Amino acid sequence: MSKKPLRAVLVGFGNVGRKLAAMLTEERDRYPGLAELALRPVAIFTGRHGAIVNPAGMDLGDALRWYKEGGGFPAAPMTVMDALRLLDYDVLVELSPLDIAQRGEPALSRVRAALEQGRHAVTANKGPAAFAYRELAELARRKGVRFLFESAVMDGAPVFALRSALSGCRVKALAGILNTTTNFVISRLERGESIEAAVRTAQRLGFAEADPSLDLEGWDAAAKTAILANFFLQADIDPLRVERRGIAGLGAADVARAAAAGRRLKLVCRAWRENGAVRATVAPEEVDGGHHFAAVNGKGAALRIETDMMGPIWIMQEDPGLADTAAGVIQDLLAVAAGRQGEKNGK
Amino acid sequence: MSKKPLRAVLVGFGNVGRKLAAMLTEERDRYPGLAELALRPVAIFTGRHGAIVNPAGMDLGDALRWYKEGGGFPAAPMTVMDALRLLDYDVLVELSPLDIAQRGEPALSRVRAALEQGRHAVTANKGPAAFAYRELAELARRKGVRFLFESAVMDGAPVFALRSALSGCRVKALAGILNTTTNFVISRLERGESIEAAVRTAQRLGFAEADPSLDLEGWDAAAKTAILANFFLQADIDPLRVERRGIAGLGAADVARAAAAGRRLKLVCRAWRENGAVRATVAPEEVDGGHHFAAVNGKGAALRIETDMMGPIWIMQEDPGLADTAAGVIQDLLAVAAGRQGEKNGK
Numbered sequence: 001m002s003k004k005p006l007r008a009v010l011v012g013f014g015n016v017g018r019k020l021a022a023m024l025t026e027e028r029d030r031y032p033g034l035a036e037l038a039l040r041p042v043a044i045f046t047g048r049h050g051a052i053v054n055p056a057g058m059d060l061g062d063a064l065r066w067y068k069e070g071g072g073f074p075a076a077p078m079t080v081m082d083a084l085r086l087l088d089y090d091v092l093v094e095l096s097p098l099d100i101a102q103r104g105e106p107a108l109s110r111v112r113a114a115l116e117q118g119r120h121a122v123t124a125n126k127g128p129a130a131f132a133y134r135e136l137a138e139l140a141r142r143k144g145v146r147f148l149f150e151s152a153v154m155d156g157a158p159v160f161a162l163r164s165a166l167s168g169c170r171v172k173a174l175a176g177i178l179n180t181t182t183n184f185v186i187s188r189l190e191r192g193e194s195i196e197a198a199v200r201t202a203q204r205l206g207f208a209e210a211d212p213s214l215d216l217e218g219w220d221a222a223a224k225t226a227i228l229a230n231f232f233l234q235a236d237i238d239p240l241r242v243e244r245r246g247i248a249g250l251g252a253a254d255v256a257r258a259a260a261a262g263r264r265l266k267l268v269c270r271a272w273r274e275n276g277a278v279r280a281t282v283a284p285e286e287v288d289g290g291h292h293f294a295a296v297n298g299k300g301a302a303l304r305i306e307t308d309m310m311g312p313i314w315i316m317q318e319d320p321g322l323a324d325t326a327a328g329v330i331q332d333l334l335a336v337a338a339g340r341q342g343e344k345n346g347k
Numbered sequence: 348m349s350k351k352p353l354r355a356v357l358v359g360f361g362n363v364g365r366k367l368a369a370m371l372t373e374e375r376d377r378y379p380g381l382a383e384l385a386l387r388p389v390a391i392f393t394g395r396h397g398a399i400v401n402p403a404g405m406d407l408g409d410a411l412r413w414y415k416e417g418g419g420f421p422a423a424p425m426t427v428m429d430a431l432r433l434l435d436y437d438v439l440v441e442l443s444p445l446d447i448a449q450r451g452e453p454a455l456s457r458v459r460a461a462l463e464q465g466r467h468a469v470t471a472n473k474g475p476a477a478f479a480y481r482e483l484a485e486l487a488r489r490k491g492v493r494f495l496f497e498s499a500v501m502d503g504a505p506v507f508a509l510r511s512a513l514s515g516c517r518v519k520a521l522a523g524i525l526n527t528t529t530n531f532v533i534s535r536l537e538r539g540e541s542i543e544a545a546v547r548t549a550q551r552l553g554f555a556e557a558d559p560s561l562d563l564e565g566w567d568a569a570a571k572t573a574i575l576a577n578f579f580l581q582a583d584i585d586p587l588r589v590e591r592r593g594i595a596g597l598g599a600a601d602v603a604r605a606a607a608a609g610r611r612l613k614l615v616c617r618a619w620r621e622n623g624a625v626r627a628t629v630a631p632e633e634v635d636g637g638h639h640f641a642a643v644n645g646k647g648a649a650l651r652i653e654t655d656m657m658g659p660i661w662i663m664q665e666d667p668g669l670a671d672t673a674a675g676v677i678q679d680l681l682a683v684a685a686g687r688q689g690e691k692n693g694k
Binding site for chain 1: 370377378379380381384502503504505508509511512513514515516517637638639641642644649651655656657658659660661662663664665666667668670671674677678681682685
């Protein structure tokens with residue numbers, strides 16, 4: 001087991017960050033596929049619970065235990081941006097939440113700073129790829145490092161990994177059900193619950209944000225649509241340029257009208273080429289009862305990819321949880337580690 | 348455009364082979380993603396329409412035109428096995444049909460012969476991976492070449508490419524609807540047609556074999572299940588060891604009984620770990636009307652993958668045609684070409 005640890009700056013140590021840390025340490029025995037991956041943080045920054053910095057690197061399991069026992073870390077000894085510029089590390093792992101009003105900041109600047117330093121950047125935050133995919137991908141290419149964000153859309157379901165799997169094909173259009181909270185809320189509306197009650201349930205189950213407007217107004221879906229359009233259709237758009245209608249205005253009557261026609265309401269994301277440009281939309285649609293979209297229940301998600309060569313290809317996920325998001329980050333870290341291995345072999 | 352052509356021995360020049368040739372020549376302008384791929388055959392063998400051999404390589408477009416104008420090639424000047432052993436080529440492209448009674452032969456021996464010569468082997472034939480995956484994968488590894496068969500299951504939908512995309516995960520179980528003809532026939536039974544009439548329609552549409560028993564008795568599905576079990580679950584089984592029940596005995600009454608309960612009959616393939624071994628089955632199942640399996644219609648297919656880390660992941664395809672099968676072969680050829688590029692860069 002010649003795994004050389006990846007030295008990491010971790011930003012964000014909430015549910016996903018701690019789950020990632022647990023999977024790589026105390027839960028590691030459950031996941032034989034992780035044998036080749038080791039993460040050695042040189043810094044861990046949290047949103048509101050301090051930070052810990054050790055330029056020599058620290059044991060991830062020790063850090064996790066310390067966090068849990070103390071309910072956080074001490075006050076941060078330096079800023080995230082200073083850490084990204086001054087410390088020696090292999091990869092930034094950015095796990096802070098999306099901020100639409102700040103146009104993807106501060107995650108975007110952190111990813112840019114890491115890439116500028118010639119470090120890899122892995123993020124579960126949708127902001128960087130939704131607001132600056134083209135710039136950051138080009139910067140990474142120029143620096144010879146990776147900018148990866150598999151968990152930003154459909155958690156660990158291999159969405160972005162499909163591009164190389166579909167080599168030779170040109171993507172023409174995308175359609176998906178990508179926001180968990182709205183899909184869950186609509187399912188509850190179908191059972192006669194109110195939007196408010198459904199949102200409270202989603203919050204209690206831990207997957208809706210404290211402020212649900214990001215989900216209900218379609219911003220999360222718009223961010224994902226922008227990323228997909230940028231990545232698969234070579235667009236250069238951001239969530240503000242996605243034509244967006246959320247589900248905040250929907251009620252029992254809308255759901256019942258669809259059901260009476262054998263259909264289901266879904267918040268559908270779309271992106272496609274039209275007259276040399278790329279259009280992207282997020283809006284509630286009535287989908288046919290026998291369509292794959294209608295079978296996306298609860299927290300599930302689905303993405304339909306049309307190419308120039310084949311009938312449509314679908315990737316879907318069923319019942320994802322925290323581990324699924326962490327798994328997307330892990331896939332990215334394994335890609336970074338494999339590339340590093342390749343570099344060494346090439347030299 | 349520095350594409351160095353892949354020198355190929357093509358075996359099988361039926362619908363898929365000719366579609367592949369057309370996509371790489373006369374239809375090339377439709378597919379900008381193929382710019383980097385060029386195939387230069389040193390030999391093309393057909394099943395019953397002769398062969399053409401030119402050790403210096405020939406233009407694929409010329410060969411296709413010659414075949415179409417003459418209704419075939421001249422009598423074969425040498426055997427396939429001699430060609431595989433004596434000619435200089437980069438890759439065997441094996442497109443002959445599956446033969447269960449011959450346990451995957453003669454395709455299996457052809458793939459073995461190519462790999463033994465240190466050539467890559469790409470096949471759309473299910474036989475080699477269904478009957479000898481472990482041996483051939485190990486042989487390829489030892490020789491430093493690729494043994495690829497993306498189109499053997501779900502055509503060009505990236506099934507086998509998912510293994511690297513799901514890096515870090517260990518696959519626990521697979522379930523799929525993988526045989527086009529039976530799925531199409533059951534759809535027709537639901538509309539009140541007889542099995543015989545439905546099979547005739549499938550034959551007329553060009554996707555059922557002249558002898559439909561391979562499909563109806565579940566052999567095609569069993570071969571695909573064996574490949575998936577061998578590839579994803581490290582099994583070492585073949586189609587004869589898949590517990591198999593086809594749809595030959597089904598009739599309108601079975602379909603109607605399922606429909607009355609809001610369910611649909613589907614021929615479902617399964618493989619999973621059980622007590623340290625791998626079990627694999629093919630059998631008709633009644634699936635719930637709201638399940639993704641129920642939404643697989645006509646020629647569509649779906650595969651559900653359970654891993655140790657995430658909720659189930661699905662890959663599906665909608666309305667595949669000849670180009671989809673050719674696209675799977677193209678993906679494999681691009682992987683071979685990329686690897687060759689990598690080798691050169693490494694040196």
